[in-house]
Amino acid sequence: MRPGRMLPLTMTxxxxxxxxxxxxxxxxxxxxxxxxxxxxxxxxxxxxLSQHQGEVVMLFIIGYG
Incomplete structure (x- = not known):
């Protein structure tokens, strides 16, 4: 293998x-x-969260950034 290809493979x-x-x-x-x-x-x-004690709670969080 050529030495130039070793660095990208190692980094990956x-x-x-x-x-x-x-x-x-x-x-x-x-x-x-x-x-x-x-x-x-x-x-x-x-x-x-404590307002919904005893209920099933699902959080739907969308992050754009």
């Missing part, structure tokens, strides 16, 4: 290894989530 392998190690650990099933609050888009009304 390094990036892949770093991405594999950076994966978040899964949460523990059955443990309560920390309470937080978020404003509602449009109305500005604040919703907290």
């Amino acid at each position: 392998a390094g990036f892949l290894a770093a991405a594999a190690l950076a994966q978040a650990a899964p949460g523990d099933v059955g443990t309560p989530a920390a309470d937080f609050s978020l404003p509602e888009f449009g109305s500005g009304e604040t919703h907290t």
Whole structure:
């Protein structure tokens, strides 16, 4: 293999290894989530997680940027 091709391959392998190690650990099933609050888009009304205790809550977050 030519020496010029070794650097890109090494860098790609390094990036892949770093991405594999950076994966978040899964949460523990059955443990309560920390309470937080978020404003509602449009109305500005604040919703907290504790307001929906006992209900199934799904967060739909879109990040543009």
